[in-house]
């Protein structure tokens with residue numbers, strides 16, 4: 621059987637725990653998830669926010685809005701510096717959406733490197749794979765709570781505005797750190813809520829849509845618990861970056 625996958629997707633296969641014997645990418649990305657709901661015990665995304673991101677119109681709306689927002693809000697731009705990316709590195713962009721950040725990371729790692737965008741939404745990935753074609757950029761459909769990659773395979777991992785939608789954010793963080801090589805960097809961006817009287821409202825309102833807000837200490841505490849050192853944070857308004865280096 622002839623293999624009809626792009627050179628970039630071929631470069632992902634050796635990273636996978638269970639690579640397909642006859643890989644195909646009819647929509648430009650490799651599907652490592654299969655049908656939902658999950659039969660393997662993972663918590664499954666629910667709520668209208670994820671339903672929107674799973675639809676074609678939602679993916680298109682998000683793509684245009686995020687592109688416009690990134691032009692003016694520096695904190696939303698590529699985390700290449702926080703990830704200490706070098707040419708030749710392999711980097712994962714978890715919950716990559718339409719792939720704009722994945723492609724910015726690909727530019728930093730250059731033709732000898734590899735940027736892999738991972739998302740659960742078929743609409744987002746179809747958009748990403750058609751818009752961002754390059755020999756060093758691949759897209760993969762998977763659940764961040766159970767990454768289909770071998771331990772210690774990548775140099776850097778990022779997740780921008782994705783954890784708030786993932787039912788078990790700690791499971792996703794543990795997975796990101798599991799696949800990271802010792803010495804590699806993780807950088808995640810989440811929406812936060814300050815503790816105080818408004819916290820309950822802040823948690824309830826997005827919660828009704830299947831999303832959540834984090835307190836300022838939640839993500840830093842979790843990543844330290846999962847083996848990151850030198851953990852640092854930066855906050856702008858309700859947005860918080862957390863980054864650190866895998867110790868071993």
Ligand SMILES: C[S@@+](CC[C@H](N)C(=O)[O-])C[C@H]1O[C@@H](n2cnc3c(N)ncnc32)[C@H](O)[C@@H]1O
Pocket residue numbers: 665670673674686714715716717718719720721738739740741744762763764765779780781782785786787
């Ligand atoms: C707000 S978008 C962010 C997209 C992208 N990171 C960006 O900043 O442009 C959130 C993305 O998280 C994805 N997502 C939600 N739950 C997920 C899961 N369990 N595993 C992987 N991706 C998930 C959604 O499909 C959506 O594309």
